[in-house]
Amino acid sequence: MIKFNSELWLRERMMDHRGPDVFDGDTNIDSRKQRFRDAIKACGLELVIIGGKNGKPVNWAQAFESLYGEKL
Numbered sequence: 521m522i523k524f525n526s527e528l529w530l531r532e533r534m535m536d537h538r539g540p541d542v543f544d545g546d547t548n549i550d551s552r553k554q555r556f557r558d559a560i561k562a563c564g565l566e567l568v569i570i571g572g573k574n575g576k577p578v579n580w581a582q583a584f585e586s587l588y589g590e591k592l
Contacts, residue, residue, distance in 0.1 A: 526587050527552060533570045539563050553588050560584060560592060 531543055534556070542555035560566060565580040572578055581592040 534559055537563055537565060557592060
């Protein structure tokens with residue numbers, strides 16, 4: 521199950537990188553997932569560290585996979 525708060529957290533991180541607002545306009549889980557995928561790739565963020573989990577760094581690709589359950 522997708523955690524809406526996790527999506528909002530990712531949205532804020534994307535805005536920090538001056539990426540697009542994936543919540544802009546009418547959205548649903550599928551459109552936001554695709555918008556995140558496109559934005560991460562377009563901005564070249566796949567390997568950029570955005571946080572940590574259990575003391576280990578987490579990059580955008582890992583965060584996307586953790587949230588949506590599929591590869592970037």
